[in-house]
Amino acid sequence: MTDQADAIYERLLVVRAQSGDDAAFAELVERYSPKLRYFLRKLLSSADGAEDALQDVWLAVLRHLPRLDAPAALRTWLYRIARDRAFARLRKRKLVQQPLAEAELVDCQEDEVSLSPDEAAAVHAALDQLPAEQREVLVLRFLEDLSYEEIARVIGCQIGTVRSRLHYGKRALHKALDTGEH
Secondary structure (H helix, E strand, C coil): CCHHHHHHHHHHHHHHHHCCCHHHHHHHHHHHHHHHHHHHHHHHCCHHHHHHHHHHHHHHHHHHHHHCCCHHHHHHHHHHHHHHHHHHHHHHHCCCCCCCCCCCCCCCCCCCCCCCHHHHHHHHHHHCCCCHHHHHHHHHHHHCCCCHHHHHHHHCCCHHHHHHHHHHHHHHHHHHHHHCCC
């Protein structure tokens, strides 16, 4: 299926799920649960917490899906809900770090990189060492392929903040990988 055809099919699934089609909702859950689970694990640093948060996400989606005006916005909307649930759990555990200071805009250029399985495992482990604010933008940008604008909508900030967090997150990730702190 082409990307465009897949996008149209997904919008159709959303509309069907909004009208009460359980099979369409189940297919959305099947499509997005693995990605959301990974995102939540990286934010919460806990598989158990991520599973509970994922359940909370899908309950919220089930309740609020009929109010989603733009079916094409599903992906960003899901990540926003997941982020909100994760940070609510972190606040309860009092583990949320202070927000990063605003930094000057930095032009972030993504380089296509091919990693071996060992290198990929090292990157995933090093991600766990980063502050949540950096970890979430790196996961959304490089693993979920969200645009800067979509990331800004998910985390509720300006594009400049996304760029800044990506810049400092990439620098911290390189440092963690270089020093072997994973």
